[in-house]
Amino acid sequence: MTNTQQLKTDVLVVGGGTAGTMAAIKAKQANPEAEVLILEKANIRRSGAIAMGMDGVNTAVIPGNSTPEQYVREITIANDGILNQKAVYQTGKLGYEVIQELDSWGVKFQKDTYGNYDLKQVHRVGKYVLPMPEGKDLKKILTRQVKRHKAKVTNRVMATRVMVKDGRAIGAVGFDVRNGDFVVIQAKAVILCTGACGRLGLPESGYLYGTYENPTNAGDGYSMAYHAGAELTNIECFQINPLIKDYNGPACAYVASPFGAYTANAEGHRFVSCDYWSGQMMLEIWKELNSGKGPIQLKMTHLDEDTISEIESILWSNERPSRERFHESRGENYRTHGVEMHISEIGLCSGHSASGVWVNEKGETTVPGLYAAGDMASVPHNYMIGAFVFGRLAGTNAVEYVRDIEHLEPDADWLAAEKARIYKPMQNPNGIPHTQVEYKLRRIVNNYLQPPKNTYKMDIALNKFINYHDTLDLMGARDPHELMRCMEVYFIRDCAEMAARASLYRKESRWGLYHYRIDYPEKNNEEWFCHVNLKKEDDQMTLFKRPVDPYIVDVNLEKEVYDVKVASK
Amino acid sequence: MALTTQRVDVPVIVDESKCLEKCNACIEVCPLDVLVKNPETGKAYMKYDECWFCLPCEKECPTNAITVQIPFLLR
Numbered sequence: 001m002t003n004t005q006q007l008k009t010d011v012l013v014v015g016g017g018t019a020g021t022m023a024a025i026k027a028k029q030a031n032p033e034a035e036v037l038i039l040e041k042a043n044i045r046r047s048g049a050i051a052m053g054m055d056g057v058n059t060a061v062i063p064g065n066s067t068p069e070q071y072v073r074e075i076t077i078a079n080d081g082i083l084n085q086k087a088v089y090q091t092g093k094l095g096y097e098v099i100q101e102l103d104s105w106g107v108k109f110q111k112d113t114y115g116n117y118d119l120k121q122v123h124r125v126g127k128y129v130l131p132m133p134e135g136k137d138l139k140k141i142l143t144r145q146v147k148r149h150k151a152k153v154t155n156r157v158m159a160t161r162v163m164v165k166d167g168r169a170i171g172a173v174g175f176d177v178r179n180g181d182f183v184v185i186q187a188k189a190v191i192l193c194t195g196a197c198g199r200l201g202l203p204e205s206g207y208l209y210g211t212y213e214n215p216t217n218a219g220d221g222y223s224m225a226y227h228a229g230a231e232l233t234n235i236e237c238f239q240i241n242p243l244i245k246d247y248n249g250p251a252c253a254y255v256a257s258p259f260g261a262y263t264a265n266a267e268g269h270r271f272v273s274c275d276y277w278s279g280q281m282m283l284e285i286w287k288e289l290n291s292g293k294g295p296i297q298l299k300m301t302h303l304d305e306d307t308i309s310e311i312e313s314i315l316w317s318n319e320r321p322s323r324e325r326f327h328e329s330r331g332e333n334y335r336t337h338g339v340e341m342h343i344s345e346i347g348l349c350s351g352h353s354a355s356g357v358w359v360n361e362k363g364e365t366t367v368p369g370l371y372a373a374g375d376m377a378s379v380p381h382n383y384m385i386g387a388f389v390f391g392r393l394a395g396t397n398a399v400e401y402v403r404d405i406e407h408l409e410p411d412a413d414w415l416a417a418e419k420a421r422i423y424k425p426m427q428n429p430n431g432i433p434h435t436q437v438e439y440k441l442r443r444i445v446n447n448y449l450q451p452p453k454n455t456y457k458m459d460i461a462l463n464k465f466i467n468y469h470d471t472l473d474l475m476g477a478r479d480p481h482e483l484m485r486c487m488e489v490y491f492i493r494d495c496a497e498m499a500a501r502a503s504l505y506r507k508e509s510r511w512g513l514y515h516y517r518i519d520y521p522e523k524n525n526e527e528w529f530c531h532v533n534l535k536k537e538d539d540q541m542t543l544f545k546r547p548v549d550p551y552i553v554d555v556n557l558e559k560e561v562y563d564v565k566v567a568s569k
Numbered sequence: 570m571a572l573t574t575q576r577v578d579v580p581v582i583v584d585e586s587k588c589l590e591k592c593n594a595c596i597e598v599c600p601l602d603v604l605v606k607n608p609e610t611g612k613a614y615m616k617y618d619e620c621w622f623c624l625p626c627e628k629e630c631p632t633n634a635i636t637v638q639i640p641f642l643l644r
């Protein structure tokens with residue numbers, strides 16, 4: 001018999017990573033009387049993308065260096081015009097306050113000799129990158145603040161569905177990934193902060209968890225929001241990153257290019273003019289590799305000893321510190337070798353590209369009482385500071401929303417059905433292991449969804465993803481841990497179907513490699529200057545166009561085209 | 570379903586002579602929840618080969634008992 005735990009809170013935050021911890025802290029700051037609970041699949045002390053900190057802030061808008069308007073312009077151009085500028089503006093406007101508050105909590109950002117934030121240029125125009133050479137304990141500091149603000153935390157419980165009644169979010173269900181308890185949490189508002197869909201494509205190594213994103217982030221929130229009836233957007237704008245070949249971290253030009261490193265082809269020639277990650281840059285990388293001019297590399301061999309040791313000391317202590325042993329095991333060194341780079345597996349992540357659950361400038365989804373923040377919420381190129389900013393917005397707005405709202409009792413039949421769905425693999429301990437079921441699913445993703453996209457391939461993919469429901473039914477789990485991995489495969493399948501449908505729907509190419517279609521190779525602003533949104537309607541995945549909101553910052557997209565190509569030598 | 574158990578090289582190595590029986594630090598911080606105690610010996614080990622080679626387990630171990638290698642398929 002499965003034990004059931006019943007919990008009640010005013011605001012429920014699902015996922016205690018970057019956005020989630022900030023959402024809880026801000027909700028408590030706005031109303032210390034309100035009950036705020038973080039539900040976390042791992043342990044908030046070291047969970048999510050920033051488990052080991054970050055090398056730097058990628059999108060810091062600091063007075064004296066740049067303005068929110070300049071930032072909105074740059075992101076508008078980089079995202080080919082498809083965005084809600086009001087939401088992006090929030091990141092530009094509130095990011096500075098977030099950095100100052102983190103600073104006051106003991107998070108260290110790089111400063112110059114006068115004590116000013118020491119910003120670096122990586123973007124095409126403007127300085128937005130703020131190094132954090134001592135950033136590794138970011139998550140420990142956030143955890144301390146969560147405790148100090150008296151937000152509650154339940155670790156090692158994975159959410160599987162948002163509960164919805166009378167058209168509004170009324171809580172979530174899930175299970176304890178260690179003892180297997182069924183967990184039902186009633187809440188007046190729910191904030192989803194479960195990060196990217198990092199386990200969509202399969203890394204070339206074939207290692208399921210060797211992904212760029214923290215593999216605990218399997219697209220849980222994308223799928224949960226979808227089943228709750230929320231709109232998702234720009235799903236066809238995939239996340240694809242330039243990474244160290246075979247390793248799952250950046251090489252990393254953001255850290256090294258301000259010191260003079262650059263991305264080059266095998267002969268050592270530059271072929272991109274800007275190292276800021278964009279679909280346009282990824283398309284140049286893809287072309288360079290496919291024209292036989294690879295392997296491509298991050299070139300540092302021309303730098304002097306002091307510079308290289310400084311780069312090493314940053315790259316080997318933060319974010320992805322196992323880089324050092326990766327290079328070592330291959331007998332490679334920045335002094336003698338370029339760092340070979342390659343194209344990552346595909347994923348969904350607004351933090352890096354633009355795919356996510358639709359949110360407005362308040363962090364609200366299209367379902368009342370349901371909020372989203374961070375990599376899973378649709379604010380393009382939002383990165384870490386954007387996750388903090390939208391965590392803050394969602395936290396403060398949700399706590400305001402719950403003031404005049406009562407709890408609603410969940411529907412008993414719905415709960416029973418969800419419980420049966422979750423525990424099914426446990427009834428079948430000799431079923432096919434989740435590892436094999438997941439491997440096969442993600443291999444289909446690689447074979448048929450990885451750009452360049454075309455209709456034939458994507459039709460095959462879609463068909464296979466729909467039929468994969470039957471394969472999921474064969475999965476077996478022997479303990480709650482395996483059950484967690486099984487439920488993640490369900491999320492991955494949902495995301496794969498969304499990715500195929502959205503990519504088929506947008507009949508043009510946009511965002512460089514992210515949505516590069518061989519059958520529609522050109523951008524077509526007349527028909528496709530809009531968002532492609534999708535949602536669940538009568539149990540069907542429905543797609544539709546959503547107009548781009550009027551701009552608040554003027555950008556002439558005819559004149560300002562994001563182009564980072566360097567004419568070949 | 571017919572099943573078999575295969576040998577796999579796992580990335581996390583625990584030096585049992587250094588691992589403390591009363592400690593749980595690495596198990597608590599792992600984001601993938603792949604480390605557990607062997608109930609017979611009280612020592613930690615990697616039970617599931619699902620590692621992001623992110624290193625919190627190694628950094629938080631009070632006795633430096635843990636070594637994380639790059640998973641075999643990548644190194």
Ligand SMILES: Cc1cc2nc3c(=O)[nH]c(=O)nc-3n(C[C@H](O)[C@H](O)[C@H](O)COP(=O)(O)OP(=O)(O)OC[C@H]3O[C@@H](n4cnc5c(N)ncnc54)[C@H](O)[C@@H]3O)c2cc1C
Pocket residue numbers: 014015016017018019020039040041042044047048049050054055056057058059157158159160193194195196212213214216217218220221248249250254319320351352373374375376382383384385387600
């Ligand atoms: C390798 C790497 C390098 C990066 N480098 C930079 C950089 O240098 N600068 C920068 O600005 N940005 C960088 N980013 C991006 C930035 O880290 C992210 O945009 C940001 O941290 C996302 O925050 P989040 O809260 O959305 O996700 P996360 O911080 O990953 O949090 C998601 C949380 O949800 C939990 N969770 C997931 N599913 C469930 C579930 N079903 N139930 C309960 N809990 C769940 C997870 O365990 C996790 O704690 C990098 C990202 C990566 C992966």
Ligand code: SF4
Pocket residue numbers: 581598599600601602603604619620621622623624625626627637
């Ligand atoms: S390296 Fe990371 S994922 Fe691997 S066991 Fe240690 S903490 Fe867990």
Ligand code: SF4
Pocket residue numbers: 583587588589592593594595596612613629630631632633634635
């Ligand atoms: S942290 Fe170190 S000492 Fe503690 S259980 Fe893990 S391996 Fe043993």
